[in-house]
Amino acid sequence: MAAVSFQQVSKIYKGNGGELRALDDVSFDIEQGEFFGLLGPNGAGKTTLISILAGLTRASGGRVTVHGHDVVSEYAQARRALGVVPQELVFDPFFSVRESLRIQSGYFGVRGNDAWIDELLQSLGLADKANANMRQLSGGMKRRVLVAQALVHRPPVIVLDEPTAGVDVELRQTLWQFIARLNREGHTVLLTTHYLEEAEALCSRIAMLKLGRVVALDRTANLLAGTAFMMLSFKTDQPLPPALAAQARVTGRIVQLKAHDAAEVESLLGSLRTAGVKVEDLEIGRADLEDVFLEIMQGAPGGERVAA
Amino acid sequence: MNGDSLAGTRSLLYKEVLRFWNVRLQTVAAPVLTAVLYLLIFGHVLEGHVKVFETISYTSFLIPGLVMMSVLQNAFANSSSSLVQSKVTGNLVFVLVTPLSHWAWFVAYVGASIVRGLVVGLGVLLVTLWFAPLGAAEPVWIVVFAVAGAAVMGALGLIAGLWAEKFDQIAAFQNFIVMPMTFLSGVFYSVKSLPAFWQGVSHLNPFFYIIDGFRRGFFGVSDVSPWVGLAVVGASLALVCALSLHLLRIGYKIRH
Numbered sequence: 428m429a430a431v432s433f434q435q436v437s438k439i440y441k442g443n444g445g446e447l448r449a450l451d452d453v454s455f456d457i458e459q460g461e462f463f464g465l466l467g468p469n470g471a472g473k474t475t476l477i478s479i480l481a482g483l484t485r486a487s488g489g490r491v492t493v494h495g496h497d498v499v500s501e502y503a504q505a506r507r508a509l510g511v512v513p514q515e516l517v518f519d520p521f522f523s524v525r526e527s528l529r530i531q532s533g534y535f536g537v538r539g540n541d542a543w544i545d546e547l548l549q550s551l552g553l554a555d556k557a558n559a560n561m562r563q564l565s566g567g568m569k570r571r572v573l574v575a576q577a578l579v580h581r582p583p584v585i586v587l588d589e590p591t592a593g594v595d596v597e598l599r600q601t602l603w604q605f606i607a608r609l610n611r612e613g614h615t616v617l618l619t620t621h622y623l624e625e626a627e628a629l630c631s632r633i634a635m636l637k638l639g640r641v642v643a644l645d646r647t648a649n650l651l652a653g654t655a656f657m658m659l660s661f662k663t664d665q666p667l668p669p670a671l672a673a674q675a676r677v678t679g680r681i682v683q684l685k686a687h688d689a690a691e692v693e694s695l696l697g698s699l700r701t702a703g704v705k706v707e708d709l710e711i712g713r714a715d716l717e718d719v720f721l722e723i724m725q726g727a728p729g730g731e732r733v734a735a
Numbered sequence: 736m737n738g739d740s741l742a743g744t745r746s747l748l749y750k751e752v753l754r755f756w757n758v759r760l761q762t763v764a765a766p767v768l769t770a771v772l773y774l775l776i777f778g779h780v781l782e783g784h785v786k787v788f789e790t791i792s793y794t795s796f797l798i799p800g801l802v803m804m805s806v807l808q809n810a811f812a813n814s815s816s817s818l819v820q821s822k823v824t825g826n827l828v829f830v831l832v833t834p835l836s837h838w839a840w841f842v843a844y845v846g847a848s849i850v851r852g853l854v855v856g857l858g859v860l861l862v863t864l865w866f867a868p869l870g871a872a873e874p875v876w877i878v879v880f881a882v883a884g885a886a887v888m889g890a891l892g893l894i895a896g897l898w899a900e901k902f903d904q905i906a907a908f909q910n911f912i913v914m915p916m917t918f919l920s921g922v923f924y925s926v927k928s929l930p931a932f933w934q935g936v937s938h939l940n941p942f943f944y945i946i947d948g949f950r951r952g953f954f955g956v957s958d959v960s961p962w963v964g965l966a967v968v969g970a971s972l973a974l975v976c977a978l979s980l981h982l983l984r985i986g987y988k989i990r991h
Contacts, residue, residue, distance in 0.1 A: 481832050484991050503740070503834035511832050517825035521754045533746025534833035536739025576829065 428495050429456035430584050430615035431480065436489035438475050438639075449475045451639040453489070457617060457632075459583070462610050464630030464647070465619045466720060471636040473619045474514060477588050480617075481511045493584055507535060510582035512573050514589045518561040524548070524572055525557045528579050535580035547575040550605050567598045574602065584615045591622060603629065627651075627716040635723055643723050650719050658718055659684045659692055661709040668702040671695070676721070685718070686711075744839040747830065751847030755813055762851065766809055767858040770801045774863050777923060787925040788956055794867040798860070799950045800922035805859045806881055807942065810852030810888035811895070811913055814844045815905050818896025827989060837983035841893070841976070848889025849882060856881060872955030880949040880961075883968045887941070888913075890975035897982050897989065916942045926958055941971040 438450040450472045457463045467473050478484035480491050482502050490497060496504040519527060525544065532540040548554045551571040556564060564572065570590065577585065585606070591599045607629065610616050620626055626633060626647070633650060635643040643650065660683045667675055667682065676683040686692045692711060699706055714722075755762040778794040787796045821827035830840070871877060895908045920942035926934050937943045938959075948964035951957035957964070 478991075482990065483828065483831055485986070503836070506832060506834045509832070511828075513825075513828050515825050515828075517828060519821075519826045519829065520824075521757045522750075526753070530746055530750045531829060531833075533749070534743050534830065534835055536742040536834075538742055 428459070429492070430459040430461065430494060431457040431617060432490075432492045433476065433480075434490045434492075436476065436479060436491060437487050438472070438479065438484065439487045449639050450479075450486070453636070453639070453641055455634055455641060455644050457584075457615060459494075459615050460610070460613055461632055462607075462616045462630050463618065464626040464633040465617060465636065466623065466626055466633060467619075467636035468724060470638070472639040473636055474588055475639075476636070477511070477586055477617070477619065480586065481509060482506060507580065508582055509584050509586060510577035510580065511586045512577045512588060512590050514592070516566060516569050516573070518564075518569050518572065520560070520562045523558050523560050524553060524564070524575075527561060527572060528575055531576045532579045537580050540579065543581065544575075544579065547578055550608075551575055552601055567595055570594055570598065571602075574605075578609075583613070584617065585609065586617045588619050589621060590618070591620060591625065599625075623717040623720055624715070633716075635720065637724055647716070651714070651716065656714050656718075657686050657692065658712050658714055659686050659695055659709075660712070662707045663704055665704045667704060668698060671698055671702075683718075685714075740834070740836060740839060743833065743835050744842050747835060747839060747843035748846045751813070751817060751843055752850050754817060755847070755851050762809070762813070763855055763858060766805050766855050767862055770805045770859040771862050773801055774798065774866060778866065785924070785928075787928070788954060791954055792867060795869055796925075796950075796954075797923065798863045798867060798869055799953050800946055801863065802856045802859045803881070803884060803946045803949045804917050804922045806852040806856035806885050807888045807917055807945070808909075808913060809855040810848040810885040811892040811909065813848040813851040814889050814892035815896040815899070815908070816892075816902075817847075818844070818893065819899050819902055819905050822896075822900065822989070823902065831989065837980060840983050841890075841980050844893050844896075845886055845889035845976075845979075848892055849885040852885030852888065853881060856885075869953055871953055873952050873961075875952070876948055876961050877952030879965065880945055880952065880968065883965075883972055884942075884945040884949065887945070887968065887972050887975055890972070890979045893979040894975065894982060897979075897987050900988070916940055920946050921958070922946060941967055944968050 433453050433455055436450055436453040437448070440447045440449055453472070453476060465473050465476070475484060479486045480493070480498060482498055482505070485499070492498065493505040494508045496508065498505045522530065528544045528547070529540070532544065548557050551574060553568065553571050553575065556568055561569065561572065574590065587606070590602060594602075603625070606616060618626065618630060630647055632646050633643070634641055660681060662680045663682060664680060666672070671684065674684065684695055686695060774794065774797060778797055782793045785793045787793065818827070821830070895905060899905045899908065919937065920940050921937065926937040926943060929937065944959065944964035944967040947957045947959055948961045948968065951961045
């Protein structure tokens with residue numbers, strides 16, 4: 428039985444003068460124990476899909492199950508199996524950290540949960556903040572409490588919606604160590620993130636969404652292997668010749684160019700030399716997930732906005 | 736309801752009670768002070784000028800009205816402001832992702848409203864008793880109308896809280912519906928003193944029956960029979976409960 432199953436899920440938002448197809452026939456399964464990545468640019472439908480899974484949003488069509496339980500008709504069982512870390516940094520200003528966790532635990536009918544709450548506080552570096560009011564915590568600390576709240580009822584499936592957006596390096600490390608441990612212990616993890624190196628490092632399988640459609644779904648290793656190209660990257664202060672500028676990815680001084688073989692690398696370098704471009708810090712590397720991501724996003728056919 | 740969902744409901748009820756109790760200066764002490772100010776000012780100005788029932792002083796007459804007004808306004812304020820606050824700040828998500836049913840939400844939000852209404856009402860009663868003597872001729876009506884009135888307003892607050900997207904919408908609901916209806920229900924006067932037309936209008940206001948029945952519990956006399964009052968309040972309660980449960984079940988403005 429799949430941990431999570433999306434079956435022909437669609438979501439249409441009707442607005443002023445038209446409708447927006449936020450999700451269009453999305454289908455895939457996440458197996459139990461997987462560390463699964465859901466990637467896509469802003470507006471691709473990642474959060475909508477997760478909201479449908481968590482019961483925050485209703486699908487316009489299709490069906491979602493968690494451990495076999497339909498998220499609409501068997502919402503109680505489905506939600507018991509899910510722990511959701513929301514993207515927004517929300518908190519309840521009336522309570523302390525421990526109170527928030529006890530209350531959240533109580534919603535799921537879990538009583539006498541203090542040992543697990545203490546372990547969560549310890550593992551997430553919150554032990555000394557247990558009695559602090561939520562208002563007094565920094566953004567990073569609030570984020571940790573959100574993670575603890577999602578895990579307080581020991582859900583087998585953990586959903587993290589961009590948990591490291593705007594979070595410092597230390598917390599990112601703490602968080603990933605902890606989530607990786609839970610995954611080793613058998614928890615299924617569904618992660619959406621903008622940090623592609625995180626997805627590459629953590630996720631064994633990845634789905635990419637674009638304008639509400641699945642445009643790639645494969646094991647991370649296959650996605651990386653399936654792209655038989657290298658990336659030539661260097662820094663320069665000078666303008667590129669027009670032929671190269673058209674295919675280059677430029678980030679400030681950094682220029683990246685795609686090459687399929689050694690001959691192509693040579694020809695690129697030749698063009699640069701001919702144009703008199705002074706190149707610093709030249710590197711040739713294998714394509715990483717970011718390159719794969721951009722390749723797929725540029726190449727894939729998009730969804731459509733249907734005007735009514 | 737099985738054990739888990741019962742415990743879940745209790746947690747949400749506990750959280751809702753703790754929410755207002757943690758800021759009790761604002762949610763309990765302030766409304767008690769307001770009611771006492773009404774008593775001092777209206778009691779001072781009107782004592783000796785207004786005689787509602789032969790044997791009862793105006794100040795004594797006023798106290799149950801003020802107590803009930805406080806119960807109603809605070810019961811409404813509790814569920815409505817809690818929901819709107821959670822929607823605006825986004826922390827409603829903590830409850831939305833739980834297995835709690837619409838019944839659990841209903842019991843917790845309305846239950847906490849009743850608790851807040853009764854706590855404030857009791858506070859007003861204890862403080863104002865110091866100013867005038869008050870008996871309890873038929874105490875069962877005191878309890879019945881206090882709880883039923885608070886429940887009506889808790890459920891109405893739940894509806895308003897689900898509907899509103901901003902605080903000013905709740906304020907409008909409070910200022911343009913709840914306040915006029917409580918003030919025009921006979922808190923400060925007996926509707927018998929009104930011209931016939933306005934007496935008729937008052938009889939369309941369910942708050943009139945809540946206050947009249949509540950007062951009956953103290954003095955043993957009322958404008959209408961408490962059984963009629965109970966029927967009207969019971970029907971109002973059934974209506975707001977059915978509507979709020981329906982809105983919760985469909986996730987009105989909370990699950991999109």
